[in-house]
Amino acid sequence: xxxxxxxxxxxxxxxxxxxxxxxxxxxxxxxxxxxxxxxxxxxxxxxxxxxxxxxxxxxxxxxxxxxxxxxxxxxxxxxxxxxxxxxxxxxxxxxxxxxxxxxxxxxxxxxxxxxxxxxxxxxxxxxxxxxxxxxxxxxxxxxxxxxxxxxxxxxxxxxxxxxxxxxxxxxxxxxxxxxxxxxxxxxxxxxxxxxxxxxxxxxxxxxxxxxxxxxxxxxxxxxxxxxxxxxxxxxxxxxxxxxxxxxxxxxxxxxxxxxxxxxxxxxxxxxxxxxxxxxxxxxxxxxxxxxxxxxxxxxxxxxxxxxxxxxxxxxxxxxxxxxxxxxxxxxxxxxxxxxxxxxxxxxxxxxxxxxxxxxxxxxxx
Numbered sequence: 001x002x003x004x005x006x007x008x009x010x011x012x013x014x015x016x017x018x019x020x021x022x023x024x025x026x027x028x029x030x031x032x033x034x035x036x037x038x039x040x041x042x043x044x045x046x047x048x049x050x051x052x053x054x055x056x057x058x059x060x061x062x063x064x065x066x067x068x069x070x071x072x073x074x075x076x077x078x079x080x081x082x083x084x085x086x087x088x089x090x091x092x093x094x095x096x097x098x099x100x101x102x103x104x105x106x107x108x109x110x111x112x113x114x115x116x117x118x119x120x121x122x123x124x125x126x127x128x129x130x131x132x133x134x135x136x137x138x139x140x141x142x143x144x145x146x147x148x149x150x151x152x153x154x155x156x157x158x159x160x161x162x163x164x165x166x167x168x169x170x171x172x173x174x175x176x177x178x179x180x181x182x183x184x185x186x187x188x189x190x191x192x193x194x195x196x197x198x199x200x201x202x203x204x205x206x207x208x209x210x211x212x213x214x215x216x217x218x219x220x221x222x223x224x225x226x227x228x229x230x231x232x233x234x235x236x237x238x239x240x241x242x243x244x245x246x247x248x249x250x251x252x253x254x255x256x257x258x259x260x261x262x263x264x265x266x267x268x269x270x271x272x273x274x275x276x277x278x279x280x281x282x283x284x285x286x287x288x289x290x291x292x293x294x295x296x297x298x299x300x301x302x303x304x305x306x307x308x309x310x311x312x313x314x315x316x317x318x319x320x321x322x323x324x325x326x327x328x329x330x331x332x333x334x335x336x337x338x339x340x341x342x343x344x345x346x347x348x349x350x351x352x353x354x355x356x357x358x359x360x361x362x363x364x365x
Contacts, residue, residue, distance in 0.1 A: 001085070010108050013353040014090040017110040017134055024130055028113055029087050031072040037062035039338075040071065051096050065094040070331065070348060071338070077346075078339040082117035104354070111328075113333070121275065124310045124330065125282035131314065131326050131349045132288070138359050140325060141317040144252065147171070147297025147329070148309040149259065149272040153220050153242050156268020159234050160183060172305045174298070179270050181242070183334030186233040241265035248297040249346035252280050255295035279310060300329065308333040312345065316359055325359070326351040 022028055038061065053065040065071070069089050072139060077085055089111045110306040112130060116123050131140065135248050154167045195242050240264050248258050256276055263269050300311035309330030316322050328349025336343035 009357055010354045011090075012133070014108050015356055016092040016111050017351055017353060018088050021110070021112045021130070024086070024112070029073065029076060031069060031076070031089060031091070033066050033092070035062045035066050036060070037059050037064050037073070037074060040064055040067065053094050053096060058334050066092070067095060067188045068093055068094070068255070069109060069111050069350065070113065072350075074331075074334055074338050074346065076117050077113075077344075078335060078342065080161040083116060083344060085113070086115075086119065087111075087231060092161045092298070101123075108353055109350045110353055111348055111350040113346065115344045115346045117345055119282075120309075121282040121345075122349050123345070125286050125288070126166060126285065127328060127347050127349050128310075128312055129286040129288060129349065131312075131328065134351060135314055135326060135356070136327070136361065138316070138356065138363075139318075140314040142312065142314050143294050143296060143299055144205070144310070144312045144324045145296050145301055146272065146276055146310055147299060147307050149276070151308060152269045152272040153245055156266055156312050157234055157238055157242070159232075163234075172301050174190070174301055177301075181234070181239065185239050186236075187337050199222035217315065231254035246298045248295070250295060251275075251293075252283075252290045252293045255297070273276050275309075306334045307331050312349070314357075319359075322354070324356045 018028065034055070040052070049204035052067045054062060054217060055065075056062050069091070072176050073087055073089065077087070088111060090107065092106055093109050095107050096105060104361060114123050114127060126146075150171055154164055154171065157164060157167075163180075167177060167180055170180060171176075193324035241264075245259060245262050245266065248259060249264075256273060259269065259273055259276075263273060280290050283293070299313070300307055307329040310330060311327075313324040315324055327351055328347070330345070330347040332343065332345050335346050
């Protein structure tokens with residue numbers, strides 16, 4: 001990370017960015033630094049403990065220093081927000097850095113979030129174009145993707161619902177996802193040990209029950225493993241098509257053309273591709289050079305866990321050591337998860353003002 005500008009400059013830049021978002025129609029919100037750990041654990045799983053600062057309170061239980069703004073913004077909107085609504089915010093977020101001492105563990109984010117049911121493609125284009133406008137003059141590379149296309153591909157596989165659920169759950173963990181694909185295909189035969197475990201009767205009367213799991217739980221797990229072992233492999237043409245889809249990396253229009261060819265074997269992705277086509281048109285109308293805008297089908301799979309549609313990031317091409325200067329995307333499923341029975345399409349993005357200042361300082365040298 002470059003030498004960080006002093007805090008007063010960072011906060012001044014953050015205030016300016018937030019003001020620009022207010023001019024664009026966003027309502028400013030202030031959110032507490034401490035967030036409920038239960039909510040964050042439900043969303044991210046236990047993995048969040050490895051990258052968050054955790055404390056406890058006698059009355060409120062476990063809490064975490066705010067790791068990002070999107071979750072509390074969604075909670076606030078689903079509890080009392082108008083429809084449609086636009087929000088902006090600025091403030092610190094906190095991330096533990098155990099493996100990279102050069103990465104900041106506390107930094108300022110400025111964000112823009114939109115909750116709107118009318119035209120998802122237009123809102124995607126609005127947020128992307130507004131983020132790009134705030135970053136003008138920095139000579140950044142933009143990357144885009146669409147997690148929704150990969151999710152649609154998984155949903156369309158000719159395999160069991162249990163297998164599709166496992167693949168959806170691990171789509172943000174490429175290694176685990178690959179291991180599951182190999183296991184669900186005919187490429188890897190079940191190991192003799194696995195077959196023996198499935199054949200053993202763990203719940204026989206003479207087998208001692210050790211540990212906290214009840215016999216009924218063990219039996220249910222064994223039944224699910226047996227059902228999986230009896231399921232046929234994923235069809236080779238679908239497997240090859242999914243692998244080809246994950247490697248698509250082109251400019252937006254050419255990527256769309258490639259994926260339409262792949263859809264011959266994965267027709268379930270066609271509605272998602274139509275949404276991408278509408279997004280391309282909306283971006284073009286807003287003056288975005290989509291013919292030179294990169295699209296990566298697997299973009300966002302390692303770091304954007306609650307996004308389920310359009311995703312984007314802006315990077316300093318000459319500084320690959322830096323995190324994205326800005327990033328964001330669509331998170332419709334998150335509003336469903338936190339909405340207690342209601343949901344609304346939502347998309348947003350965040351900017352790191354300290355990185356903008358650092359890059360501007362480099363350009364002046």
